[in-house]
Amino acid sequence: MKITVIGTGYVGLVTGACFSKMGNKVYCVDIDEEKINGLNNNILPIFEPNLDTIVKTSHDRGDLIFTTSIREALDDTDIVFIAVGTPLGEDGSANLDYIYAAADDIADNITHDSLIVIKSTVPVGTCFDVRDRIESALNKRGCDVEIDIASNPEFLKEGNAVNDCMHPDRVVIGAEKAEVFERLKDLYSSFVQNHDRFVLMDVKSSEMTKYVANAMLATKISFMNEMSHICEATGANIQKVRLGIGSDKRIGYDFIYAGCGYGGSCFPKDVQSLINTAKQHGYEPRILADVEEVNREQKMVLVNKVIDRFGEDLSGLSFAIWGLSFKPYTDDVREATSLVVVRQLIEKGASIKAYDSHAIDEFRRAVDNEYLDSIEFVDSRYGALDGCDALILITEWKEFRNPDFSILSERLNQKVIFDGRNIYDKKIIDLGFELYQIGC
Incomplete structure (x- = not known):
């Protein structure tokens, strides 16, 4: 099939890459010229295990095309996926500006009957709003094009997104017409050998399911x-x-x-x-x-444990941070506990030495500039320990699971560990460490 995916974030890029891996011709469209230029040079905007290999292989083969031209993509497509972000608005609602912008771009450039599929996470009723918006614009253009709308929410776990896409435990499809269900089932048939994995429902229920x-x-x-x-x-x-x-x-x-x-x-x-x-x-x-x-x-639990141990005034103390991403196998720091912990400790007078194998650049961009002077980013887990009064583990990357505790003992000023993910055995207490965990 010929597919257009609007948006090259986590969902759009992973979805487009996996569709192309199965032999479909996929256009990935984004308004960010720098991002598209990078993708055309095999430079990915995110870290996701195994994604780079699929992108390079499919792109080199000609099955995965990155472009800023939605007209080019829509002229050569059967199904259009909207996979743009829906960030949280100030009032707590989903900000649908990118969804509506994509709908307007589709309405301005589409030239033939098409199926529009919303893969972004959207509030109930958004699919119908998008359909009505596109149809209204087409009528104003006097354009005789018919569109169908469907909801196909993603269930990708960051850090395992490629595997989740290639081997889904279910494919949820919300649609109004039997032929739309069949078209999407055909598209996903190469991913789903067991047809029981299709979960078919009405559009609003599909939107709510995510x-x-x-x-x-x-x-x-x-x-x-x-x-x-x-x-x-x-x-x-x-x-x-x-x-x-x-x-x-x-x-x-x-x-x-x-x-x-x-x-x-x-x-x-x-x-x-x-x-x-x-x-x-x-x-x-x-x-x-x-x-x-x-x-x-809960994001304050580690901070409170540090205060209980060292006191409210942390001036002159330095803390090693292991892990900045919100979970392992991603560089994503959005809403990460590390942001809360680092800010709070610095505000109480502490300095920070931080290490993460993939998320340092994203963390540096996410944290306010006023805190950066108090943070030293290092390129190794043990390098973060030197001169620090305690180790705070926030993200359970595998490289942190079995460290050499003799090195920790030598490099830390004080043998104190705050284990935010409960990955260490209490037997390290016998080695002279103070171990503070959560709930145990």
Whole structure:
């Protein structure tokens, strides 16, 4: 098939690359000229495992085309995917400016009947708004073009996005016509050998499914983080509790790890957007509001543990930070706990030495300039330890799981570790370390 993907962020680039890997001809369109020039030279704007190989191979083969010209892309396409960002607006709602801009560009340039598929995460009803917007513009142009609309939300985990796209556990499609379902099933047939993985529904339910999925996962995380506080208060161990409840098939082990809060481009934004949608329809959501509040407070847990150990005034103290991205295998620092921890410690007088294998540049761009003078970015995990009074682990990259504790002992001024992801065994206490974890 011939496909156009509007937007080259995480969703658009991964989706377009994976479609092209299966032999489809894919145009990836973006208004950012610098980004498109980089992609045409195999320079990716994001880090995602294995994505660079697919992009280079498909691009060199001619199946993946990067362009700023939507006219060029639309003239040679069967299906148009909208995969632009929907950032959180000031009022807590999803900002749909990029969605509507893409719709306007489609309406101004489309020349033949097409299927428009929204893959971006959008509030319920957005697909129909986009359809009406395009049809209204086409009527004003006097253009005799018919369009169909569909919702096909993404379920990609950053750090595992390529695998999720190539081997989806489900493909959700929301549409109004049987022929639209069939066209999209044909497109995804090379990814889905088991047709039971197609979940077909109406458009509005499809749009809602993405929000509910992320809200449920965020709820599991915040629930376990709240339980971790109860465990600390009572002397129980959240790690052992996790093993006890995760063995129940109705609960499972996924997303029940206590830690220092979730971040990223999806969970914080989507929970807030769903809260906003509920309020717009006259319902005050209670659980979702608490999920968000628990997570906001959880990002302060490490800071509070540092204060409990060293006091409110951290002047003259230096802290090593291991991990800046909101999760491993990505360079994404949006809503990352590291931003909260670093800012808070610096405001209390501390200096920071930070290391992350992929996220330093993104972190540097995300943190306010006023903090940068107090942060030294280093290029190795052990290099971050020199002259520091404690190690704070925020992101559980694999290289942090089994460090040489004799090196930590030699390089740290004080043998103190704040483990924000509970990855270290308490037996290191026998080596003379003070270990502060969450819920245990």
